[in-house]
Amino acid sequence: MSSELDAALFAADELLLVPDHLMLRDGPATGHAVLMAGGRFRDVGPADALIARHPHLTPLHLPGKLLMPGMIDAHHHLTQSFGKSLAYGEPSEIFRRVWVPLESSLDDEFVYMASKLAALESLRGGFTTVCDAGTRAPGDIGAVAAAVQEAGLRCVLGLICNDGGNDSTAADRQAIQSHAAQFLRQWSDAELVHPSLAISVPEAASDQMLVAVSALCAEARTIFQTHVNEHLASVERSVVQRGRRPLELLAQLGALGPQVLIAHGTLVTPSELVLLRDTDTAVSYNPVASQWKGNAVAPANLMAAMGIRFGLGTDATRSDAFRLMDAAEAAQKLAFGMAIGDASSGGGWTWFDHATHEGARAVGLDHLTGEIAVGKAADFLIVDVDTPEMCTSVDLTWDLVRLGNRDQITAVFVAGRLRLWEGWPPDWDARALQERLARVAHAAMERAPIVRLHPTAAEHRRLTMAAATSARNSQ
Numbered sequence: 001m002s003s004e005l006d007a008a009l010f011a012a013d014e015l016l017l018v019p020d021h022l023m024l025r026d027g028p029a030t031g032h033a034v035l036m037a038g039g040r041f042r043d044v045g046p047a048d049a050l051i052a053r054h055p056h057l058t059p060l061h062l063p064g065k066l067l068m069p070g071m072i073d074a075h076h077h078l079t080q081s082f083g084k085s086l087a088y089g090e091p092s093e094i095f096r097r098v099w100v101p102l103e104s105s106l107d108d109e110f111v112y113m114a115s116k117l118a119a120l121e122s123l124r125g126g127f128t129t130v131c132d133a134g135t136r137a138p139g140d141i142g143a144v145a146a147a148v149q150e151a152g153l154r155c156v157l158g159l160i161c162n163d164g165g166n167d168s169t170a171a172d173r174q175a176i177q178s179h180a181a182q183f184l185r186q187w188s189d190a191e192l193v194h195p196s197l198a199i200s201v202p203e204a205a206s207d208q209m210l211v212a213v214s215a216l217c218a219e220a221r222t223i224f225q226t227h228v229n230e231h232l233a234s235v236e237r238s239v240v241q242r243g244r245r246p247l248e249l250l251a252q253l254g255a256l257g258p259q260v261l262i263a264h265g266t267l268v269t270p271s272e273l274v275l276l277r278d279t280d281t282a283v284s285y286n287p288v289a290s291q292w293k294g295n296a297v298a299p300a301n302l303m304a305a306m307g308i309r310f311g312l313g314t315d316a317t318r319s320d321a322f323r324l325m326d327a328a329e330a331a332q333k334l335a336f337g338m339a340i341g342d343a344s345s346g347g348g349w350t351w352f353d354h355a356t357h358e359g360a361r362a363v364g365l366d367h368l369t370g371e372i373a374v375g376k377a378a379d380f381l382i383v384d385v386d387t388p389e390m391c392t393s394v395d396l397t398w399d400l401v402r403l404g405n406r407d408q409i410t411a412v413f414v415a416g417r418l419r420l421w422e423g424w425p426p427d428w429d430a431r432a433l434q435e436r437l438a439r440v441a442h443a444a445m446e447r448a449p450i451v452r453l454h455p456t457a458a459e460h461r462r463l464t465m466a467a468a469t470s471a472r473n474s475q
Helices: 047-053 081-087 094-104 108-124 142-151 170-186 207-220 232-242 246-253 270-279 287-293 300-306 321-340 347-355 357-362 396-403 430-447 457-474
Strands: 015-024 027-030 032-037 040-046 060-069 071-076 127-132 154-160 193-199 224-228 260-264 282-285 310-312 380-384 409-414 417-421
Touching: 015 047, 015 396, 027 396, 032 047, 040 047, 071 108, 071 260, 071 282, 071 310, 071 321, 071 357, 081 108, 081 430, 108 127, 108 142, 108 409, 108 417, 108 430, 127 142, 127 409, 142 154, 142 193, 154 170, 170 193, 170 207, 193 207, 207 224, 207 246, 224 246, 232 246, 246 260, 246 270, 270 300, 282 300, 282 357, 287 321, 300 310, 300 321, 300 347, 310 321, 310 347, 310 357, 321 347, 321 396, 347 357, 347 396
Parallel strands: 015 060, 071 127, 127 154, 154 193, 193 224, 224 260, 260 282, 282 310
Antiparallel strands: 015 027, 015 032, 032 040, 060 380, 380 409, 409 417
8 A cells, every 4th residue: 555645645625646547437547637626537637637627626646546436336235234244155035044134133222333334345346336136124224224325335225115016005005115215305405316216026016006105106216126037036037926026027017117227137037138228127137245145147238238237236245346347247257158159248348337337327426436537436546556456457447347356545535535545444434333242242143033955164164074984984
């Protein structure tokens, strides 16, 4: 990390920053600068011109540094992140055995702590925005909102609107819709919290609720989130119970559209890809979730070629944007590219774009963030590229995908404020939060009726050693 810079240099509301490299929409530029004021980029262009236009400001030079857009996590579960190791080696649909029981046992204080720690992880990993798909924890979703605002993370925050399916009553549906409308109004003017509505999976809601929630989001110009075509079991249940695959069901109901963000979309037919394209429905491509949970891999490279909007999501796995981009490329190559001789599999720029401005399009915030441009929110990273791995770079964009590391992040800004300096927040005690949450997390996991089907590494070794000892004794 840089020793010549200090966090105190970035305290002013108005800054003229002159990095060695500036990542613009069409690629990295040298000799450029940005003016940041009032939480927005106010001027961007050649450094000499900016310095001349703003003589009242002292340029802050950033040698060896790249200034780039903060990255967008298009699919997260902030209240699940503390239990991420519960997912290792588990077969599909772990939400039934792990996440629903775990979240249902959390109180507001725990939700707040877990969400704030997850927000810190996201910032440390280079994310300035996350799209949270909603928590099943009882209580007020305001605990999540408070946590992300205090951490300084921009969040598209989903309120779950499940009504249980087609057996729900009109009164139940009306109560949920009223609460949803109130939630959208409550957070409509917040700086960092952008309200969204969510249904966990289409089978968790009635036809009427799917239509109503999608329509509410379209009217409010916000995002309707739902997990769609993720697991084979859920696709088959939908065919048996509703006569359509989940994505087909949403299309039949008229619930798809530019306000919709489907999570995963790993099991999509050619005709469903056409539905996504023709309705301008967005997708979160979650490659690490495919690796960790054994899901299929969404055909994201094909989606890009077809013009389907998508972003990259962590799904509460590993909040490291650089490793997420690397996984996005690698998963496409392993699942699709190698068999057809496609060595590039989209190229590094594809995955960088979908982690930044294309990710912002997917979560409905492209008017606000995702790129270094005049008028956009000053959500950005200062990254050290004066490293042995990158000092001879001939393609900085692809090198960020292949070689970038969160340890290279010197600073993270959201809405023009310094939120992280060399991995830690400058204005609140993150280590105290870690210690506080660690004291109660294991008790919460033990208290919840979680069913894990895969042993931990220690359990595996103990069982292996016991089996070996038994075999020797029987000889």
